[in-house]
Amino acid sequence: MQERINRIKEILVIQGKSQKWLAxxxxxxxxxxxxxxxxxxxxxxxxxxxxxxxxDTDVRELLVPTK
Incomplete structure (x- = not known):
């Protein structure tokens, strides 16, 4: 199983934006x-x-917290 490090996919879903758009x-x-x-x-x-x-988000929101 992949270790989840970033939340970019989650943020895109929340904002209603596509991976293709971000790319x-x-x-x-x-x-x-x-x-x-x-x-x-x-x-x-x-x-x-x-x-x-x-x-338009804080860079920390893009990462999975370590604590």
Whole structure:
């Protein structure tokens, strides 16, 4: 089972936005975004911050808390 590190997929669902839309905003492939949303890959911190800006949320909301 994949360890869940990010909550990007959850935030997209809450906001009613698609993975494809976010991939287009970031300028990455839909396949890369799917891997990120399914926690098979993790975005670079720079990209994580950009995702937070695009989704108008705190970067901490995109991550699964450790405590």
């Amino acid at each position: 287009e905003q970031l300028g990455i492939s839909a396949t890369a975004m799917t891997a990120i949303c399914n926690n098979r890959a993790q975005p670079h911190l720079r990209d994580l911050r950009r995702i937070a800006e695009i989704l």
